[in-house]
Amino acid sequence: MPAATPLRGAVDVLPAESEFSTAARFTVADTETVLPGHYPGFPIFPGVCLVECARQGAEATLPREAKGAGLAAVESTRFTGPVFPGDSVDITMAWKQTPTGDWQCRAKLTTGRGPAAGVRLRYALPDTREAV
Template identity: 75%
Template sequence: MTGASPLAGRVEVLPGHGEFGTAARFTVDPAETVLPGHYPNFPIFPGVCLVECTHQGARATAPDGAKGAALAAVESTRFTGPVFPGDRVDIAMTWKRTPADEWQCRAKLSTARGAAATVRLRFTRRPAEGAAA
């Protein structure tokens, strides 16, 4: 993967769940570099890291038409439960093609305690604004 990521650990891809259903997981190592300072003495895995887990899982599991597509937008996020050091985050993703011929990945993230977040990402094959075609 290119670019910077706040994650020190790896997102693990799991066996697929049908043509447009995919899954991944991430275990929050207590040594993750983002934890110190994010609520000192009560570390919580930052929401932006859950978005990044989804992004990495999505890129690794994209359906054929979406492979190589670029992240165009974080359409929505909702954080519904805390994620702590040592937690395993399960990421269930579904994909659909949009009317604009882009791809949308909808993800539900959970831990053993229940729901942690929902994330919706949009991917495009179009060049970014200002990029040379």
């Protein structure tokens, strides 16, 4: 079953530098359903939606060795600049395997004005995920 998402639009995967250095893009349309209530009269794309952009980009570009891994944790987030309707959000992702065998994705999200967010996600293969 696909994960629920607050995004109306799609995250597009871009050509990758390598299997461990990937990229994606999301354009914030005026029709995004989260915008009307997030600062009425001055809409700003919510931070949780930037995290979701990173998650979708990460899951679309999992390294070959990490196929089948699922999101185990949002390890950190840092929001550094606003994202507005009409902005194109570029997502660059760096992948590495951790000493425990999990996969970490460090995503940097930027707009034409500069940095918007940094998100660090951890993915675990089914046999290494902790029971919830």
